[in-house]
Amino acid sequence: MPEVHATIAGFRAALDASRAAGADVGFVPTMGYLHEGHASLMRAAAAECAVAAASIFVNPLQFAASEDLSDYPRDLDRDLALADACGVAHVLVPSVEEMYPRPVLTTVTVADITARFEGAARPEHFAGVATVVSKLFSIVGPSRSYFGEKDFQQLAVVRRMAADLSMPIEVVGCPIVREADGLALSSRNVYLSPDQRAAAPVIHRALDAAAAAVAAGQRSAAAVEAIVADAIGAEPEAVLDYAALVDAATLEPAAAVDGEQRLLVAARFGTTRLLDNTAITT
Incomplete structure (x- = not known):
């Protein structure tokens, strides 16, 4: 099973130690309730990097008051078993208090790319995504980070954010995984x-x-x-x-x-x- 980290400090230290030993790191941020789409990202990280890591965190910043934060599906035991099967070595599973110990006064926004489509339908969503991903990238450090192309606007936002802020992250887009009848996994x-x-x-x-x-x-x-x-x-x-x-x-x-x-x-x-x-x- 992967090493499970409840704290930012422990996760960061483990990945820093891997890099110090000469290993490159592949990272997959998730909100859990993992499916084959997530598994494809984790397998890619494990195949292309010496150490694969993931996070499981249902981020409250990207949910509006009317959305399904409390009902968002969760199954940590199953998630960890799938991460293990995909070759993930380290998983960050923080509490909300660990990620946001104080009210969040600093947020990250990406203009223009977020103005339409999902940004128009869910005005708070992409600032929440960009803020948590920025924080995770800071925790993880230099790495390749894997995102599915199903949420294509999200992928574009993360790519632009990482480039604009000169983050030491290579953002990798991976193909959509579908059911046999064509439905994109979600x-x-x-x-x-x-x-x-x-x-x-x-x-x-x-x-x-x-x-x-x-x-x-x-x-x-x-x-x-x-x-x-x-x-x-x-x-x-x-x-x-x-x-x-x-x-x-x-x-x-x-x-x-x-x-x-x-x-x-x-x-x-x-x-x-x-x-x-x-x-x-x-």
């Missing part, structure tokens, strides 16, 4: 009713249809977005929040299909909000 999938779960793969089918249209020559951003909107709109269980073609680096909305882009989607199934995306490259 800890929130457990909230779906059977009917909602059966309907949810419509998001991936819609993205695939849009990507196929681009491959066939479609170059209108509005047309590509409409393919997704129409497909999801035809599913009674789904309510589309947005479908947007954006620049992959800046997340600026695209006027046309051109270069390295991402097609982002958010849709609601009852009270559960699911995200997905696909690369659009020409």
